[in-house]
Amino acid sequence: MTGVPARALTDDDHALIAFARAIVDANTDGEAGVHTMGAAVRGTDGQMYGGINLYHFLGGPCAELVALGHARASGARALSTIVAVGNFGRGPVGPCGRDRQILFDYHPRIRVILPTPAGIRTVRIVDLMPLAARWTVDEGTQEFDPSLFE
Structure with a gap:
């Protein structure tokens, strides 16, 4: 991540x-750790929404996507920050390519x-996605x- 502007935590x-x-921590299934990631997203109003991944061999949804869905279902449209945290004391983990x-x-x-x-x-997500093309429901x-990178 050389050259990517990063900010200290608040x-x-x-x-x-x-x-x-x-x-x-509340939802990990024992030592097997089927639920291995928890995520939280903060709305611009300060409200936090959480999610847990749903492990499946076909590729269940990541914790970040579950947290985004929770926020949206709760009416949040403007979000400021997101994090995913691993079970058993693992710290924050960066999002996969699909989540990014x-x-x-x-x-x-x-x-x-x-x-x-x-x-x-x-x-900033835009700094994790150099030269990315944005997709929208209406225009593909x-x-x-x-x-977007300013």
């Missing part, structure tokens, strides 16, 4: 990590809490838009 970021950790694209498409201004060479930091895949 008290709100630490609270979001703790919220995600509580979700995964969905975050970029639906919430291009969101910050992601993840490990960096400088420690746990927040990074869009041309590259450099204004």
